Amino acid sequence: MESFWIYFLLLIAVMAGWILGRLSAPRSFAKDRATNDMFADYFVGLNYLLNDEPDEAIDTFIKALETNNDTVETHLALGALLRRRGKVDKAIKVHQALLARPGLDKAFTDSTRLQLSIDYISAGLLDRAERLLKEILSEGSNAKWEALRHLITIYQREKEWGKAIDCSTQLLTNNNHKRDSEFRAAAAHYCCELAEQNLSSAQNSKAKDEIKRAFAFDRKNVRASLLLARIEQRLGNFKSAIKELVRIRTNNPEFISQVLGPLAECYEQIHNMPEYEKLLTNTLPDEPDVSVVLALSDLVKNRAGDEAAIEFLNDYLTRKPSLTGLVELLKLQIPRTDAVVSSNLSLLQQMVDRLVRKNPAYQCNHCGYESRSLYWLCPSCQKWDRIKPILEAGGA
Secondary structure, X not given: OHHHHHHHHHHHXXXXXXXXXXXXXXXXHHHHHHHHHHHHHHHHHHHHHHXXXXXXXXXXXXXXXOOOOOOHHHHHHHHXXXXXXXXXXXXXXXXXXXXXXXXXXXXXHHHHHHHXXXXXXXXXXXXXXXXXXXXXXXXXXXXXXXXXXXXXXHHHHOOOHHHHHHHHHXXXXXXXXXXXXXXXXXXXXXXXXXXXXXXXOOOHHHHHHHHHXXXXXXXXXHHHHHHHHHHHHHOOOHHHHHHHHHHHHHHOHHHHHHHHHHHHHXXXXXXXXXXXXXXXXXXXXXXXXXXXXXXXXHHHHHHHOHHHHHHHHHHHHHHOOOHHHHHHHHHHHHHHOOXXXXXXXXXHHHHHHHHHHHOOOEEEOOOOOEXXXXXXXXXXXXXXXXXXXXXXXXXX
16 A cells, blocks of 8 residues: 555656646647546556556556656656665666657756666666766766766775775865765775785785875774784884874774784784783773773783782772673683582683673664674665774673
8 A cells, every 4th residue: 555655646746747837838739638648648547556556557657747847857756766666677767768858958867867877776787877977977067976976886886996086086076075074984995995905915015005095085094094003013113003003092992992902912012011001001991992901901910910800800890890891700710719619600601701792793873783793884874984893881
């Protein structure tokens, strides 16, 4: 029934648009006859709807709708609705028929080509969409900005990062888009993708060039900073790597768990673990992520033994209970108990550990997608930089 009412309302809108166009036009016998024919077709279409045959109804409506500048927007609305309802082939048919009509205003031609390109993208016909969008781009009309947006979508899907960067650079010259944080973040990630490719083939210099481009788009990009730190660490520039990792800790504290491992490795390489411990201690009051507590616990254990680490964890968990912290505390306490208690604690530790591992570690703040792994591009909503670590603080 839902589909019936959607198409019925669309039918009313189509007829209203057509009638308004006719009322503003001179009358003639031929036009009156055309009007009668059109209404006959609409009643045939309505009959199809009543018999739950929406495809036949759509074909009839398309045939009945006369195309002129007064009904183009109705055609576009019909095509967009069909696409949203999953009938992409029908949407393509509507927009192609509209483009085939002679004498269409330039603005409507651009709108129709843009809609048709979206149809092609939805249908997976990316090469057709690309050709159509490039055609719009070459003409230099105002529609080129929308064309660039859709081209970026295509190149992102096809992982053609260089082309995506070129289109993003052009788009960001437009005053309406130059400060758009989403476009800037996406462009920075395209550069990071190229940097990752260069790193995989040990081309550190080229990778650094791509990271510089990424920072030109978005200086606070976490991924770019992590990649730069990895390169500096690979080259033995441990102090430079630490500087970049600390920048993440300052600008994006929610990603502290991503920098602790590399930070520990860098401080160990320069034989300055006390400075690392000082950094963590200073971070602890402001940072709710339990990963900081676990890193500090490990340092305390190595420096002062298990008893000191147990006391440290006990003190923290008393103030801020945490399942992850409890698992670590049990690991430290089990070897210090008798056989019976140790067996029971081991069972408890395994149960809590399984419970912790089932919980998602990351969540998209746009669509709610959850996962155990970090994705820079959300697999669900296809948004960049929306997945963040789920912080375990003040209880689990």
